[in-house]
Amino acid sequence: MAExxxxxxxxxxxxVYYGPAMSGKTTNLMRLHDFLAPELKGDILTLETQxxxxxxxxxxxxxxxxxxxWLIKLKLFTVPGQVVHDATRKAxxxxxxxxxxxxxxxxxxxxxxxxxxxxxxENARRVGLDFDSLPLVVQFxxxxxxxxxxxxEIRARWKQxxxxxxxxxxxxxxxxxxxxxxxxxxxYPQIDKQFSLTExxxxxxxxxxxxVAGI
Amino acid sequence: xxxxxxxFDREFxxxxxxxxxxxxxxxxxxxxxxxxxxxxxxxLGEVVAGTSGELVGAERVAVRHDLEPxxxxxxxxxxxxxRAAATLLEMLLHQGARYLMASELHIEVVNSDYAALQDQYxxxxxxxxxxxxxxxxxxxxxxxxxxxIETTQRQLYQAExxxxxxxxxxxxxxxxxxxxxxxxxxxxxxxxxxxKLEEIAxxxxxxxxxxEIWKRTDIDFMLExxxxxxQESISGADRVARIVTDLKGFSNIDQSEEKYVDLNDNxxxxxxxxxxxxxxxAEVIMDLGELPLLRCHVxxxxxxxxxxxxxxxQAMNSRGEIRIRSRHEGNEVRIEFTDNGHGIAQDVLERIxxxxxxxxxxxxxxxxxxxxxxxxxxxxxGRIEVRSEPGAGSTxxxxxxxxxxx
Numbered sequence: 060m061a062e063x064x065x066x067x068x069x070x071x072x073x074x075v076y077y078g079p080a081m082s083g084k085t086t087n088l089m090r091l092h093d094f095l096a097p098e099l100k101g102d103i104l105t106l107e108t109q110x111x112x113x114x115x116x117x118x119x120x121x122x123x124x125x126x127x128x129w130l131i132k133l134k135l136f137t138v139p140g141q142v143v144h145d146a147t148r149k150a151x152x153x154x155x156x157x158x159x160x161x162x163x164x165x166x167x168x169x170x171x172x173x174x175x176x177x178x179x180x181e182n183a184r185r186v187g188l189d190f191d192s193l194p195l196v197v198q199f200x201x202x203x204x205x206x207x208x209x210x211x212e213i214r215a216r217w218k219q220x221x222x223x224x225x226x227x228x229x230x231x232x233x234x235x236x237x238x239x240x241x242x243x244x245x246x247y248p249q250i251d252k253q254f255s256l257t258e259x260x261x262x263x264x265x266x267x268x269x270x271v272a273g274i
Numbered sequence: 275x276x277x278x279x280x281x282f283d284r285e286f287x288x289x290x291x292x293x294x295x296x297x298x299x300x301x302x303x304x305x306x307x308x309x310x311x312x313x314x315x316x317x318l319g320e321v322v323a324g325t326s327g328e329l330v331g332a333e334r335v336a337v338r339h340d341l342e343p344x345x346x347x348x349x350x351x352x353x354x355x356x357r358a359a360a361t362l363l364e365m366l367l368h369q370g371a372r373y374l375m376a377s378e379l380h381i382e383v384v385n386s387d388y389a390a391l392q393d394q395y396x397x398x399x400x401x402x403x404x405x406x407x408x409x410x411x412x413x414x415x416x417x418x419x420x421x422x423i424e425t426t427q428r429q430l431y432q433a434e435x436x437x438x439x440x441x442x443x444x445x446x447x448x449x450x451x452x453x454x455x456x457x458x459x460x461x462x463x464x465x466x467x468x469x470k471l472e473e474i475a476x477x478x479x480x481x482x483x484x485x486e487i488w489k490r491t492d493i494d495f496m497l498e499x500x501x502x503x504x505q506e507s508i509s510g511a512d513r514v515a516r517i518v519t520d521l522k523g524f525s526n527i528d529q530s531e532e533k534y535v536d537l538n539d540n541x542x543x544x545x546x547x548x549x550x551x552x553x554x555x556a557e558v559i560m561d562l563g564e565l566p567l568l569r570c571h572v573x574x575x576x577x578x579x580x581x582x583x584x585x586x587x588q589a590m591n592s593r594g595e596i597r598i599r600s601r602h603e604g605n606e607v608r609i610e611f612t613d614n615g616h617g618i619a620q621d622v623l624e625r626i627x628x629x630x631x632x633x634x635x636x637x638x639x640x641x642x643x644x645x646x647x648x649x650x651x652x653x654x655x656g657r658i659e660v661r662s663e664p665g666a667g668s669t670x671x672x673x674x675x676x677x678x679x680x
Contacts (some may be wrong), residue, residue, distance in 0.1 A: 069342075073283060102368065106376050122341040130281075132341060134283065141662040146383040150282065173495050 061156050061250055067174040070129045071253060073154055074242065079168065079175035080112065080140030083200040086229035087161060087238070088119050088137055094236050096273030098123040099132075112140045116151050125260040133271060140175065145182070150271045152179075153186035157194040157246040159238055164199045164207040164226075164243035194245035195222045203228040236272065243268045282378035288316040288337070291370035297323055304347075307359050312349035314363070324349075335360040339367040425649050431517040432577065432646045447518040453517070458511045465504050472497055517546060534567040537575070537607065539676075541598055544579045548587075552596070556613065561599040565607055566676055570654055578647035582611045582660060582670050585643065588613025588634075589668060593641040609672045617664035626660070 061245070076084040085105070092103050101120035103163040108114060116139070122132040123165040137157075138148040160179060162172040197220070199213055208216075210226060217224055223241050227234025247264045256262040262270075290302070301323035304312055311332070313324035322345065329348050333356040336343035344367065347360045475497065478484045488494070545558055552558055586596045590613065598611040618626065625631045628649050648658050655675045662668035 071285070101340050104368065104372055104375070106372060114378055118375070120340045130342065134340075136283070144385045147379065149386065150379055150382040153586065 061253065063254055065173075067130075068128060069132060070250070071132045072094040072156045072246065072250065073158045074133060074135050074159070074246070075152055076135065076137045076159045076161055077148075077152065077175070077179050078138075078140055078159075079163060079171040080142075081141060082161045082163040082167045082168075082172075082175075083227075084137040084140065084161045085113055087105060087116050087159070087198075087200070087235050088117050088135055088234040089231055089250070091135065091239055092119055094232065095121060095239075097121045099130075105167065110239075112141060113137055114144070115147060117140065121271055124253040125256075125262060127260045129260055131267075131270070135172050139144070142174075142178075143253075145178070148178070149186055150180045152182050152188070153244045155193070156250065157242050158196070159196060160197045161229075162197060162199050164201045164213070166208055167206055167208050169208070188195055192249075194242060194249060196225060196238055196245065197222050198225045198227050198234070200227050202228050202233065203227050203231055240268055240272055243271055276526060282375050282382055286339070286344075286371060286374060287318070288322060288339075288367070289366045290321065290374065291322065291339060291344070294370060294373065295366060304349075304359060308351045308355060309351035310350070312347070314345060314347050316345040317343060324475060337363050337367070339371060357464055417547055420422045428646050429649060432642060450514065450518050451465055454515050457592040458508065458515070461504055461508050461511065465501070465508075468497065468500050468504065508521040517528050533572055534569050535572055536567055537563045537565050537570075537609065538600055540572060540576050540645055541609070542601065544583060545598070548580060548583055549585065552587045554593070555596045556596045557592045558583075558598045559595060561597060563599075565600055565602050568607060568674060568676065570674075571650075574650045575654070578650045578672065579609070579611075581643040582672070583649045585670070586611050586613035586615065586668075587618070591614050591616055594667075605676050607674045609674075611671075612667065614667040617668055618660075618662040618665055620663050623660065623662055626657075 060119075061073075062069075065072070077088055078084050088103060092100070099120075099122040104118040104120075106113075106115035106117070117137045119135040120132065121135065122130055124130055136151050138144075138151045158179070160176060162168075180190055183193065197217065199208075199210075201207065214224060217249075223245070225238040225241055227233055227238055229235055244264055247267045251257055251262075255266070300314075304314065304323055309327065311329060313326070313329060313332075314337070316322060327349060332350050333353045334346055334348045335353070335356045337345045337347055337360050347356055347363065349356050349359070454593045473494075478488060541560070541562065545552070545560070551558040583596065583598075593616045597610070597612040599608075599612065601608050624631060627644050631645075644658075651658050651672055651674065656673050659671040659673060660668065661671075
């Protein structure tokens with residue numbers, strides 16, 4: 060849940076990239092580090108990995124100052140995708156303010172995607188997140204690979220779902236920023252409702268997105 | 275340093291991030307870089323290293339981590355040097371953050387794994403307890419079933435025995451009944467004939483020649499004695515007939531339906547049947563009170579009474595006395611078999627109802643008599659009470675509920 064620090068005039072948000080193993084969550088974060096130009100951008104903090112697989116998490120801090128002098132700080136986390144790290148995944152997921160679910164577009168990954176999505180739903184419930192109202196964007200990654208599900212197929216499959224769908228190729232960078240922007244657009248109304256950003260700090264969705272993404 | 279679990283993603287202070295760095299060595303290194311007049315302080319005002327005195331004209335550079343200044347580095351040195359030292363410190367903070375977050379996340383994960391394990395353990399214990407209870411119930415049911423089977427086996431064994439006796443008795447009774455019938459009838463007829471002979475006796479006595487022979491052969495006595503003989507034969511035949519009837523009734527073990535009976539009749543019948551076996555050992559004294567009609571399996575109860583009676587007879591060292599007393603008391607019918615035999619020792623008394631327990635020589639007793647008797651009485655809702663004094667005799671009391679009477 061967003062942390063509102065009246066004394067230090069600070070609002071902290073936690074955004075989490077979730078998804079099956081090797082679907083490109085860390086790559087998304089690295090591309091965002093490259094592409095985004097907010098007022099404040101920290102280094103990516105990566106913890107130990109094993110054969111390119113995240114064991115703990117990656118963290119990218121972003122932030123900006125509002126016209127009223129408040130610091131809005133966003134911490135972007137990735138979870139380890141491997142099934143065995145479920146407890147770690149749960150710990151990273153807790154207190155999240157928004158989610159990107161990074162799915163693997165390859166045809167043979169459908170089962171992993173749906174299992175991971177189910178796992179997300181369960182863990183969200185376990186750590187006390189209201190999954191129905193939680194801002195969530197579903198990104199189908201690896202569009203650059205052969206033997207992937209077509210966009211029409213994916214859209215047909217996810218037709219009933221309420222979440223925005225994006226398509227990306229994190230390796231080349233395509234769609235990464237768009238996904239993040241879609242998430243910010245969903246997160247903003249929620250924190251605005253909670254902390255009256257528009258009223259107190261003169262922000263709007265557009266200025267918020269611009270400040271975070273630097274566009 | 276206290277590690278708070280459950281918040282690996284919280285904001286850290288300068289002090290926390292430098293937790294793994296020895297302060298004195300940090301201070302010495304910074305002094306070597308910046309000169310002795312320097313201060314590293316947190317944004318809360320706490321001095322982490324260097325002087326706490328006033329630094330007039332010092333360069334002041336923010337030490338940042340995660341976008342924000344966590345503290346300040348001040349020194350009487352060039353801005354380049356202070357900035358370079360601050361960069362070094364920021365790199366230290368970054369590594370400190372990596373370590374802190376990883377370790378705190380690890381603690382969170384371990385705690386949650388441990389909690390999950392504890393839940394599993396609790397669930398396992400619950401299911402183990404359930405299985406234990408189940409197995410106990412099973413054991414009890416097996417024990418109950420085994421005892422039912424044992425009881426049934428004993429009853430079957432006795433029933434078979436009685437059934438074969440019954441068949442034999444029925445056959446014997448059938449065979450005896452006819453001859454007894456015509457013997458009885460013939461004896462009556464003979465009686466009548468004798469009377470007719472007596473009628474002609476005075477006429478014969480009047481004739482001298484015949485009178486001589488009459489006297490010589492003592493026909494008068496013969497006629498008199500003839501009456502007595504026939505009378506004795508008739509009552510003998512009656513007794514045979516009665517015994518046959520009793521035997522038939524007694525051994526009617528496969529007559530399984532219940533009947534309303536006066537148990538006093540049963541006791542008399544049992545005594546008749548066993549008379550031959552009892553008489554050499556003991557005199558039987560019947561003290562029978564008025565009893566209500568009880569609904570029961572006649573053959574089975576007879577079997578129990580017989581067993582108690584024979585046991586009493588066998589308890590005699592010399593010819594003794596067996597007292598059979600029946601009473602209707604309250605809601606119960608009590609039938610006592612009291613003997614003045616050798617009695618039962620305490621250690622034996624505890625086992626007399628055990629199946630196959632017998633004090634008699636091998637082959638003389640099955641060890642089932644009392645067991646089956648108890649089963650039979652229990653099947654009628656009653657019980658057998660025992661009182662015994664070694665050397666003075668024993669009393670076995672069959673207690674039956676009289677609520678089911680008319």
